[in-house]
Amino acid sequence: MNTPESTVNPAGFTKYKVIMVALAAIIPVAVAILYFLPGVFVIPGLDVKMLPAVNAVLNSLTAMFLVIGYSFIRRKNVAGHRAMMGLAFLLGSVFLLSYVAYHSQVPSTKFGGEGIIKGIYYFILITHILLAAITVGLVLFTLYFALTEQFQKHRRIARWTYPVWLYVSVTGVIVYFMIKPYYL
Structure with missing residues (x-):
């Protein structure tokens, strides 16, 4: 049977898989380096004070587009x-760049709360x-399977990607509001 999924040549996209696996590994490692070695890539004079608030807005919008995108696919739209998923991916990418820019310039803020809230x-x-x-990896592979019209694989991984990505977006905003009083 000749379905759209069978007409796509997944082997022709091997180089993209390699790039996505590399990005899925490199991005978290780069973020960890910024966390454990603050100030390594400081650019003198770069003002990044407003980026945590910008990041919270980007995370909020990403979560909103994820929910709307999910509701669209449930209605077969x-x-x-x-x-909506394209917008979520775009905003998530902008967030990642903004997050890296901020943390490359400023050491992590310490939470000052006490007791159960801590x-x-x-x-x-x-x-x-x-x-x-x-x-990072989940989103990249979910996008890859959609773009290569491997919709069965896309659906299978999207069942994991959606709740995890939504959780990360929402908790990013919660973390921002919880630590906001302690920013210098």
């Missing part, structure tokens, strides 16, 4: 789904960080 904050932060590292 493929064009709407594609548009435990809640660190639980959210740690799960956010671990899942954010995984999200």
